[in-house]
Amino acid sequence: MVVNCERVWREISDYLEGDVSPEMRAAMEAHFKECKHCHAVLDGTRNVVKLYGDDRAFELPAGFDQRLRRRLALEVASGRPRSGMVWMLAVAAGALLAGSYAVARAVNPVQPVLSEHAQPGRGVPGDLRVVVSTEGKLYHVPGCKYLHVRTNESPQAMTAAQAIRDGYAPCVRCLGKYLIESARWETNAGTRPSETAWLRRNGGSHGAVTRGAIQSERADEVEAAKRLGG
């Protein structure tokens, strides 16, 4: 059997899978010896499979592990699995109290607050780059001397919006100027944007804060459950 380049390209993936007949394998191997181009294609394709198959090829976003642990801890602490019925009731409650951020938070319990002082952080620009440590409850400007990290740990960078979502409170030493600004808003009632508006503007809670988003997500789940007969 003799194969040309086009045929080799068509079979190259199955060849790497070991999923070609012995005759085809022999013909392709003969071709690779002759054809430099096809040999390069084979090497490159094999490298692609090898590189992407390596666990190191994909990097987790900074703080992924920490956020996952927090969500799991919350789930474990809740003691029982969420059922579809609970979600439906939560959505109904959301509909009754349209626009209420408190309700959205209750049905979307992903942000445990590490510190009771987390709220005043709203004066800090959401896109500001900040750093946190695993043990700490505060977020800081990079380089702040009040950020304490363990010797084998490096500070974790994120945006202020992310830090607030994760329940960190601002460090009053390095972020003081923003907090004073925020306090001025507090005293001039009516001029401070509502928290819901702030979160929406700053992409709060991955967009699931608004009632509509939660509702449509649950509707999808119900639909998928029906499809699976679950």
Place this chain on the structure above:
Amino acid sequence: MGGVPAKWTVTSRPADSKELAEGELIRRVQAGEREHFYELVKPYQRRVYAAAFAILRNEADAEDAAQEAILKALQHIKQFRAEARFSTWLTQITVNEALMRRRKQHSDVMEPIGERQEEDGNYTPRDFADWREIPSEALERKEVREGLAKALASLKQQYREVFVLRDVQHFSIEETAEALGISRASVKTRLLRARLMLRDLLAPGFGGSFFGRLPFEKGSKPW
């Protein structure tokens, strides 16, 4: 509950000590020791994230979908059958979660339309340059990982998801076909095309530019 396969029938069974430890962890979590679930999923975080990222192509959405899938796996851990591989079951839940979110976003209309070749397996490689030999440490370098992620993200959805399940998640051809609800033949055709397209996209980098600059050279900060 949405997104969780009702039954799972893969028959490959792990045998080494690490996997046995995993089996023990699964039994404990199923028996109610839910605090051990983190230990169980920790080794698969990257894989789960990669599966979600391949479908959603957005870091924040992928993280949220990956974590939601892990929470669902915990909630439905009793549905897991011992004859299946835990990593495959977890990935399957993630794929379902991510696909559900993508449908919600209607992001199919945003797919790149440049790639319009028919799906018949006839793909002509564009680049015949030899790759330099790749040292395994190449993956420790951010620019290499970024190059891989960027190339993968530029593929059309149908190629990307098949490639990720087969070559990143190490699903079998059958498992990939089942997870995506397509035929075995489609999996093989799309896989071929995905691999060849990725090779074309990455060949210039691995032919030189990924290795042309030493780390911490001028302009590249070590922090």
